[in-house]
Amino acid sequence: MSTTDDLTRDESREARTRSLSLLGTLLRPHQRLLTWSGVLVIASTAGQVAGPALVAATVDSALPALDAGRHGPLVTYGALLVVAAVVAGLANGAYVRAAAQISQAVLLELRRRVFRQTQRLSLEFHESYTSGRIISRQTSDLEALRELLDGGLTGVVSSVLSMVFTAVGLALIDWRSALVLAVAMVPAWLLTRWFQRRSQLFYRQQRTASARLIVKFVETMTGMRAVQAFRREATTEHDYDRFAEEYRQANLDTFSLNGRYQPGLVLIGNLTVVAALAYGGWRVFQGDLTVGVLVAALLYVKRFFQPIQQVGMFYNSFQSAAAALEKLSALLAEEPTVVEPATPVPLRTARGDVRLDHVTFRYPRGPVVLPDLDLHIPAGQTLALVGTTGAGKSTLAKLVTRFYDASSGHVRLDDVDVRDLATPDLRRAVVMVTQEAYLFSGSVRENIALGRPDATQAEIEAAARAVGAHGFITAMPDGYDTDVNKRGGRVSAGQRQLLSFARAFLANPAVLVLDEATSSLDIPGERLVQQGLKSLLAGRTAIIIAHRLSTVAGADRVLVMEHGRIIEDGTPAQLIAADGHYARLHNAWQDSLV
Structure with a gap:
């Protein structure tokens, strides 16, 4: 491997480390709220996952008891279903609010840091770092982080926990149905890996195209006198159209990728439900599986594939936000070339010599x-x-x-x-x-x-x-x-x-x-x-x-x-x-x- 490749890899590793360190310092003041958010999302997910298991118990136990004239089991399981739904809803709402508090506090602190840093840096930096790039740091890059923190991060945490709890719940009520799900996970994982690799490339292209478009717009507006004085409107419009077209194409590539990934997951999920229904129905016919467990297994399998789409979509936001965080951390890591003295000499009244x-x-x-x-x-x-x-x-x-x-x-x-x-x-x-x-x-x-x-x-x-x-x-x-x-x-x-x-x-x-x-x-x-x-x-x-x-x-x-x-x-x-x-x-x- 060439020395250039080694340097590039080292620089990428350093950028990732710097970005994670920045994110850690931003989240550290909110550890208590983060812990509380974790408790809430676990409670919400547990309430949601408990539903199919309670449905199985209702079908297999409460309905036969009702047929025998006993209403108690149906009332009990019905009440438990209501409690589970209420707990899931309230905990989820509280979790979303807590996560929003954290994300907005992080974004506010980051905006302040970026602004303070751009004022702190020396004139040398501002003469070499274009105003368009600085504006891009304060707008599109922070917007990418906002999208991740406001919706993507909360959604993916809930989705991952939902998948884990769903798989565990399915394995507990019927491990054979869980094997059907495990087999279906192979094509789903391969499709998701393909999506991740492609989305990483497309989203990087999208961020680059977005930054170029912003820089071109800012430069044109800043230099409007020169543009109009030298009749360069047509040239600048042509350049802007070219950058806008690149940005449009980058967005289309991303949407096209999503348009293949999401239907693919839906297809795998539906085929898995069909397979679980066929296999479970045959076992019910053989007397090896109760109807209630079959219904619960189908609900679990159907529910399992819904969060996978959100996890895959989260990767898009994550790639965009990771690239933005690298740029922001690089800006915050810049040091002024003109530094304050460690022990300044006081000069209260200057003569001017x-x-x-x-x-x-x-x-x-x-x-x-x-x-x-x-x-x-x-x-x-x-x-x-x-x-x-x-x-x-x-x-x-x-x-x-x-x-x-x-x-x-x-x-x-x-x-x-x-x-x-x-x-x-x-x-x-x-x-x-x-x-x-x-x-x-x-x-x-x-x-x-x-x-x-x-x-x-x-x-x-x-x-x-x-x-x-x-x-x-x-x-x-x-x-x-x-x-x-x-x-x-x-x-x-x-x-x-x-x-x-x-x-x-x-x-x-x-x-x-x-x-x-x-x-x-x-x-x-x-x-x-x-x-x-x-x-x-x-x-x-x-x-x-x-x-x-x-x-x-x-x-x-x-x-x-x-x-x-x-x-x-x-x-x-x-x-x-x-x-x-x-x-x-x-x-x-x-x-x-x-």
């Missing part, structure tokens, strides 16, 4: 982006980073904000390595504003107060006034209570950016990082934002990444980066006078304004 000492960085499985960077940004200085795409500007910003950790070297804030700072202290001291200026569903007030939920209305309005946003906010339908909708549907790009500036201003960080914060704005919008930017940058350390030199003009210092290295460093005036790379960029910008 930033230093990068011999920092090297490379993305996972990628080339070196920053080969050896030394940089000191004194507290209160506004530093602008310019350079071509891929020069390492955004990477530097991600290191300062600790969305990534340096491969080697140290990134320090106020002479403390950012790896040694607790995340709340670091996020309070360093804030990044990006070009997306993401606004969450909710009011303008809630969006501004994102970094300080306890801020008063006066503080929120003061932050908005400081960056020039108060005027357009009060002009909105409900002022600060206006719902901005997802992604700020009721505000323009410039207004969104001003709201993100107000959010940063209210957070009052010592270090502010602006990553292309004005690149998506038109000239009037940029001028509007520039006014708010002056208030935002005053009195704090700022790192500005921009292609537009209008944003850079007010910086204290400019760094020009190329291939992860600093090739020019100085004030804007010094670099323009030096007639180097920055000077050429400045001249090209001036020409564009003419």
